[in-house]
Amino acid sequence: MAIRVLIAKPGLDGHDKGAKTVAVALKNAGMEVVYTGRRQSVDQIVITAIQEGVDVIGLSILSGVHIEITEQLMEKMKEKKLETIPVVVGGVIPHQDRAVLKRMGVREVFPIGSTFEEIVQGITKIAKEGNRR
Amino acid sequence: MDSMDEIKREREKWEKEMLAKNPISPTKTTSGIDVDVVYTPADLEEIDYSRDLGFPGKFPFTRGVYPTMFRGNLWSMRQYAGFADAEESNRRFKYLLEQGQSGLSVAFDLPTQMGFDSDNPMVRADVGRVGVAVDTLRDMEILFDGIPLDKITTSFTINATAAIILAMYLAVAEKQGVPMEKVGGTLQNEILKEYIARGTFIFPPRPSLRLVVDIIDFCKNRVPRMNTINFSGYHVREAGSNAIQEAAYCLSSAITYVEEVLKRGIDIDDFASRIAFHLIVGLDFFEEIAKIRATRSLWAKIAKERFKAKNPKSMMLRLFCGSSAREATLREPLNNIIRATIDMMGIVFAGAQSASILSYDEAYTIPTEESALISLRTQQIIGYETGIAKVVDPLGGSYYLESLTHRMEKEIKALIDEIDAAGGMLCCIETGKIQMDVLKNAYEIEKRKQSGETVIVGVNKFVDEQKQDEEIVLTKIDPRLSEKQIQRLHQVKAARDNKKVEKALKALREKAMGTENLVPSIQEAVKEYATVGEICDTLREVFGEHQESVVL
DSSP states (O other): OOOEEEEEOBSSOOOOHHHHHHHHHHHHTTOEEEEOOSSBOHHHHHHHHHHHTOSEEEEEEOSSOHHHHHHHHHHHHHHTTOTTSOEEEEESOOHHHHHHHHHTTOOEEEETTOOHHHHHHHHHHHHHHOOOO | OOOHHHHHHHHHHHIIIIITTSOOOOEEOTTOOEEOSOOOGGGGTTOOIIIIIOOTTSTTOTTOSSSSGGGTSOOEEOOEEOOSSHHHHHHHHHHHHHTTOOSEEEOBOHHHHHTOOTTOGGGGGGTTSSSBOOOSHHHHHHHTTTOOTTTOOEEEOOSTTHHHHHHHHHHHHHHTTOOGGGOOEEEOOOOHHIIIIIOOOOSOHHHHHHHHHHHHHHHHHHSTTEEOEEEEOHHHHHTTOOHHHHHHHHHHHHHHHHHHHHHTTOOGGGTGGGEEEEEEEOSSHHHHHHHHHHHHHHHHHIIIIISOOOSHHHHOOOEEEEEOSTTOOSSSTTHHHHHHHHHHHHHHHHTOSEEEOOOTTTTTSSOOHHHHHHHHHHHHHHHHHSOTTSSSSTTTTOHHHHHHHHHHHHHHHHHHHHHHHTTOHHHHHHTTHHHHHHHHHHHHHHHHHHHTSSOOBTTTBSOOGGGTTOOOOOOOOOTTHHHHHHHHHHHHHHHSOHHHHHHHHHHHHHHHHSSSOSHHHHHHHHHTTOOHHHHHHHHHHHHOOOOOOOOO
16 A cells, blocks of 8 residues: 655745655655645644544754744644654754754654655655554 | 858868867756857857847846946845844844945745734744744834934835835834835835745735735835835745746746736836846856846846837846855855855846845855855955956857857747746646646756756765764754744733724725725834734735645
8 A cells, every 4th residue: 555645834934845846756656645735733734644644744844943843743643642653854954953853753854955765765664664652 | 250151160170070089968057958068159140239239228238237237336235134033133234234235135034924923823933033023013113223214225025014014114214204205125025926936925816916016006106216026036946947937937927017007007117117126146157147138138128018118217127136045055054155156256247236145054044143244245255356347247248148148038938928828927826837837847956966967066976974964053043032022012012002003904904895005004004003913814804815726
């Protein structure tokens, strides 16, 4: 069965080139991709993830608010008992923040410069493993 | 002098003799135009000097919009700045002005650009992040405190909320004793590209267009020194288009806006001298310069032939140029100084009227004081030390550049015709065609980068593994900032006359339902310290909100 991925653009950030090109690359790799469009609240993202029954959630953030937004999302996921769905984050993520995101439970960070191949392989692996808790 | 036939014959001979031993590998510009290994007068056969190039300051302005260009005055150096709150940004503005910057260019945070107040729980994380937070007139008073608005001009990157920011700026000027007719500056006010790229739309395209035209109409007699719209190719290019698409989409949008203004019975010559353009100059040096020369000539023809402008000022493409952000790298970020320097030289050769170049840390976040200063210094060194600004259009006459300019003009024109045939820019945005074409190109660009076909030094070639995870000092936004901003907002709300605010908003709602110009009502509301969020909510009730249709 094809891996289902939700690519989400939370917050007000309008830079969606990365989110959209990655979505196309995942589709080309045979995954089923749901792209939320821009300006999604954390609640909307969680609802979409439930409705679409996705295997992985990918957040794309380029405006510097990755820590705050990811924290909110992880809390919401816990509240909705969705901890089994792995979360990955992409965008402008300074090196020092990558460990911070991982401590929150983010499975992988794909900062700018990650190749489509790395992202496809990373997501495939993570989707297969799921979140074991 | 050699005849063309002779040159062509010589060229063939040369190819046989010289290139037989050294075969050349084919290459293209970033827009996909074939690049020959050498150019000769034979490549200029289709070009007529007087018709296609002419003299600077004369139709079709290919060589520049002013007769002496930088010989008299250098371009205006206007680094994009603004972060955190009004106090912090005011300090940065004053610093840049003290260091010799010619004017200001304000970056607003996303809540301000999208019509949300800082205390809206949905936008908390975004307060003061990518620009300065402005909730009420109070913030603008602080932002321009001690900056004389009759002497300094300000450029505002503001679109959906442009009318509010304009009203606030005029109100601050009034408090300084500066009348509207003396206030100068630029509003981006270019909403169409927000749907394609940047994303700071609020309302659906059609009511948004009404607001754009309201501003143009309002300013044309009352604020005559205000450039009321900045037709922008920059952001669509950053979102992944190529140079031809950038110029064509920009000009096609310009056509749409101009048509909207003309529908109100306003004459082209009554407003076109107050419109400006915003394009990019990136690293593909010659193509970028050719693109700008071609766009200048195309706009002149569109204004004259399509819109029947009579005043040459209406045909001049006044240009604000930015360097390329998508070509800046996270790795070895200091290399971005070199990239911006090359872009800036291209901007000078292209003949822009004002410029802002990227700071080396901007692939990460908004610049520090140090990195912002280097950008300003780069502009100053090029302007004052190199001598490249002494002669107008100094690359004009280059066989390659002229041939490429001619070719770019043809390609851009063909794409404009295609968009016209498909019903114009608004239709093509509403159907998602433009977004799709930009995405396709973005995907191809990314693949070429990843395969190494497009070389990025320090990233996909000559990679220093030691430097992979280099850390640099970045601008840090105080996490308590949003608290401080919210506190100020609440103080303003407590001190204002809420009855007057309600009355002003009610009047705005009624006007919005009709067809009258909305700027005066927005001015009334702003002066009573109505917030950006309150004004936008009032308009949301009438216009609705834009729902993005996602094309993949």
